[in-house]
Amino acid sequence: MSLLEVRALSAGYGPVEVLHGIDLDVDHGEMVVILGANGAGKTTTMRAVSGMIGRSGSVTFDGVDITRTNAEKLVGMGIAHVPQGRGTFPDLTVMDNLRVGAYARSGGIAADIDRWFAVFPRLAERRDQRAGSLSGGEQQMLAIARALMSHPKLLLCDEPSLGLAPLITQEVFEVLKKLNADEGLSVLLVEQNANLALKVAQRVYLLETGTVVASGSAAQIASDDAIRKAYLGA
Amino acid sequence: MERFFQYLFDGLSLGSIYALLALGLVVVFRGTGHLNFAQGEMAMICTFVVWQFNDWGVPLVLSIILGMIVGFALGAGVEATIIRGVAKKSQAGVFVVSIALFLGLNSLAAMIWGSLPPEQLPGLFPDEPDDFQRIFGAVWRYEYIGVLAVALVLMGLLFLLFAKTKFGLAMRAVASNPESARLAGIPTGIVLASSWGIAGAMGALSGTLWGGIVGELNAGLMFTVFIYASAAATLGGFDSPGGAVIAGLTIGVGEQFLAGYFPGWIGQEMKLSAALLTIFVVLLVKPSGLFGSTKVERV
Ligand SMILES: Nc1ncnc2c1ncn2[C@@H]1O[C@H](COP(=O)(O)OP(=O)(O)O)[C@@H](O)[C@H]1O
Ligand SMILES: [Mg+2]
Numbered sequence: 001m002s003l004l005e006v007r008a009l010s011a012g013y014g015p016v017e018v019l020h021g022i023d024l025d026v027d028h029g030e031m032v033v034i035l036g037a038n039g040a041g042k043t044t045t046m047r048a049v050s051g052m053i054g055r056s057g058s059v060t061f062d063g064v065d066i067t068r069t070n071a072e073k074l075v076g077m078g079i080a081h082v083p084q085g086r087g088t089f090p091d092l093t094v095m096d097n098l099r100v101g102a103y104a105r106s107g108g109i110a111a112d113i114d115r116w117f118a119v120f121p122r123l124a125e126r127r128d129q130r131a132g133s134l135s136g137g138e139q140q141m142l143a144i145a146r147a148l149m150s151h152p153k154l155l156l157c158d159e160p161s162l163g164l165a166p167l168i169t170q171e172v173f174e175v176l177k178k179l180n181a182d183e184g185l186s187v188l189l190v191e192q193n194a195n196l197a198l199k200v201a202q203r204v205y206l207l208e209t210g211t212v213v214a215s216g217s218a219a220q221i222a223s224d225d226a227i228r229k230a231y232l233g234a
Numbered sequence: 235m236e237r238f239f240q241y242l243f244d245g246l247s248l249g250s251i252y253a254l255l256a257l258g259l260v261v262v263f264r265g266t267g268h269l270n271f272a273q274g275e276m277a278m279i280c281t282f283v284v285w286q287f288n289d290w291g292v293p294l295v296l297s298i299i300l301g302m303i304v305g306f307a308l309g310a311g312v313e314a315t316i317i318r319g320v321a322k323k324s325q326a327g328v329f330v331v332s333i334a335l336f337l338g339l340n341s342l343a344a345m346i347w348g349s350l351p352p353e354q355l356p357g358l359f360p361d362e363p364d365d366f367q368r369i370f371g372a373v374w375r376y377e378y379i380g381v382l383a384v385a386l387v388l389m390g391l392l393f394l395l396f397a398k399t400k401f402g403l404a405m406r407a408v409a410s411n412p413e414s415a416r417l418a419g420i421p422t423g424i425v426l427a428s429s430w431g432i433a434g435a436m437g438a439l440s441g442t443l444w445g446g447i448v449g450e451l452n453a454g455l456m457f458t459v460f461i462y463a464s465a466a467a468t469l470g471g472f473d474s475p476g477g478a479v480i481a482g483l484t485i486g487v488g489e490q491f492l493a494g495y496f497p498g499w500i501g502q503e504m505k506l507s508a509a510l511l512t513i514f515v516v517l518l519v520k521p522s523g524l525f526g527s528t529k530v531e532r533v
Contacts (some may be wrong), residue, residue: 050417075419083413091410092403100407103400104419143414150419 001063003028003186004049008057011048017024019210021057026154027193029184031176033197033218036207045207046158048099049100049188050074050081058230062153076104080152084190087143090132092122097131097142101149118144119175137168144175154186155179161193169193173200198222225234239372241490247378248447249486250385254440255456255463256470256478258433259388262309263472264409265429268317268328274337274460276312277437279339279444280305281445281455282346284438286355294356298442302435309434310427318426326353343453357446358384381443389479392432396475405429409473458506462489465509468516481524485509 004026009053014017018041021142026032034042035206048055051071058066069077089097098116120141126134129141135141140160147155149164157176161169179185191197198204204221206214221227255277262270270276288294294344312335320327336455347353359365359380396402407415407427416422437456444459445451466485470477489505516523 052413054417072419072421075417081417083417087414089410089414092406096403096406099403100415100418100420101409103404122303135396143444146414146418 002026002182003030004047004188005060007060009045009048009055009059010057011044011053011055013024013044013053017185017210019048022207022210024205024212024214026186026188029180029186030203030204031180031187031189032203033189033191033201034205034207035191035194035197035221038192039209040207041210043158044210046081046083046188046190048154050079052081052133055138064203075150075152078151078153079156080147080150080154081156082143082147082160085162088131088134088139088146090130092131094127094129094131094134094142097146098149101146104150112149118150120145137164137172140164140168140172141175144172148179152185154188156188158190159192160189160197161191169196176200236371237494239370241494242487243369243374243378243528244374245374245485245487245490247486248381248384248489249483250389251440251444251447252459252462252466252486253479253482254385254388254436254443255459256466256482257392257475258436258440259463259467260470260472260475260478261392261429261436262433263467264475265405266313266317266321266426268321268325269332270430270433271329271332272312272339272439273334273433274456274463275343276305276308276338276434277441277459278453278456279343280308280434280438281355281441282343282353282451284442285355285445286312286347289353290354294358298358298439301442302438305434305436305438306431307434310431312434313430314423314427317430318423340453347451348453352452353451354443355442355451357449358443359446361446377447384439384443388436392436393475401425401428411424461506461509462486465512467523467527468513469523470507471523474523474525477523485512 004023006022006024009022010017010019022045034045036042044053047053049059051066051069051074055067058065061077064077066074066077089100092100095113098113099109102112117127123145124140124144126196131139134142142156142162160172164172173196176187176189180187189197189201196220198218201218204216205212205219206227214221255273258273259270262268279303283304284297287297287300292300316331317328320331341402357377359377361375361377364502365377366373367379396406404415404420404425407418408422412422441456445455448455462485463482466482467478469485470481492508493505
């Protein structure tokens with residue numbers, strides 16, 4: 001059984017349905033990417049999975065049906081979500097951001113903070129600065145470190161590259177790839193930069209106006225001519 | 235020089251009461267982004283509750299603690315049952331609701347306690363005519379020293395709560411980014427209700443201290459204090475607890491200096507207008523207040 005099983009997931013905002021019945025799996029230790037154009041419903045998918053918006057269908061995590069579970073309970077069960085754009089607490093210091101990340105658990109928090117400071121040395125230098133004063137790249141790293149403070153089994157990461165310089169994006173992806181490879185962290189990633197995503201992910205879902213139009217291994221997708229034309233600009 | 239210290243001492247004591255109520259406004263604003271116009275009336279009701287317990291024979295200190303608990307429940311209850319639902323639909327609705335609460339609580343107090351002869355709230359501290367200490371030649375009444383001490387201790391505790399506890403961290407996180415706070419596992423509903431509750435409890439204390447100084451309770455007890463507290467919160471910045479305290483003390487002292495040195499120029503009635511003018515000018519010139527962050531615009 002997969003770690004995350006999403007079946008016939010529908011969700012939207014008010015009367016407007018954005019997702020029209022999505023099936024999606026993330027296996028233990030797998031890194032999966034959702035590709036799709038702007039407005040396809042990628043962020044909505046992430047928000048529906050983590051319970052931030054109302055949803056119908058079913059979501060099962062680690063064998064437990066979480067379709068009706070509150071968003072604030074999920075982090076304790078092992079799902080951490082880095083939302084698009086605003087994953088940090090701008091008025092809090094870097095240290096406090098990381099402490100908030102550990103809100104749902106206790107013990108070994110100082111050691112964990114040191115660990116992420118070792119992975120992201122630039123955060124260590126700015127530990128007492130307000131998160132809002134960090135650069136975009138630093139904020140994204142902080143958002144990811146903050147999410148990882150909860151010891152998740154599954155990390156949902158929504159467009160971590162948004163607004164970042166290519167070099168910084170590279171760095172962020174290196175970290176995600178390493179966590180996935182070395183520690184078996186499962187990752188569900190949303191990305192617009194398909195070339196980049198296909199290099200790190202093992203499996204791909206293609207989303208179009210709230211529907212999965214294609215899925216397969218990264219290699220399959222990367223070699224499909226029609227998809228290459230539509231999404232990879234080549 | 236004697237007069238200077240006299241006005242300074244009196245101003246600090248009275249200002250600490252304004253600061254307490256202003257801090258309540260700031261805690262609510264930081265937590266939920268709303269201005270609670272009923273803050274003063276909630277404090278007034280709680281002061282009557284304190285009087286009522288005391289009248290039933292409960293010792294005053296215990297009555298005050300009970301009054302603060304009622305204040306917490308009232309604040310948290312109002313947020314969870316009325317404000318949250320309205321805020322989802324319209325921010326302006328919250329404004330209307332808090333005005334309605336203001337009026338409702340005011341008539342409620344008049345209904346329950348209005349027909350009795352004016353209630354006398356005993357002061358928490360000795361206030362016989364000779365209960366004072368001379369410092370720098372100025373008379374510092376024990377009552378005023380006590381008020382200042384209690385207010386400062388409570389503010390200190392509040393700052394510790396904010397800065398040093400896990401709950402304080404959660405409150406700051408919810409204020410900074412509610413969505414990510416939820417994703418981090420913080421029960422945002424409980425945190426928001428608690429910030430209204432804390433404001434309610436602080437209002438209860440502020441009202442009781444003020445009631446002890448005034449002596450007689452009536453439904454209009456907190457009206458002036460609320461205007462001063464609003465001026466303090468505006469001047470200090472609605473999202474700055476430290477600013478509210480400094481501005482509250484400053485307004486208290488300023489009030490005493492103005493009324494003391496220029497008794498003809500600015501009398502008792504004019505002091506209120508001066509406070510309202512302060513609010514008005516600050517909102518025009520620097521809406522974020524002296525210590526607030528610039529993102530405060532929805533006032
Ligand atoms: N808060 C919202 N309220 C109403 N509609 C929204 C909201 N957020 C997104 N939408 C709509 O839902 C659709 C999908 O958006 P989104 O999931 O953000 O797409 P993506 O992340 O793939 O760019 C879009 O048409 C968008 O306009
Ligand atoms: Mg998106």
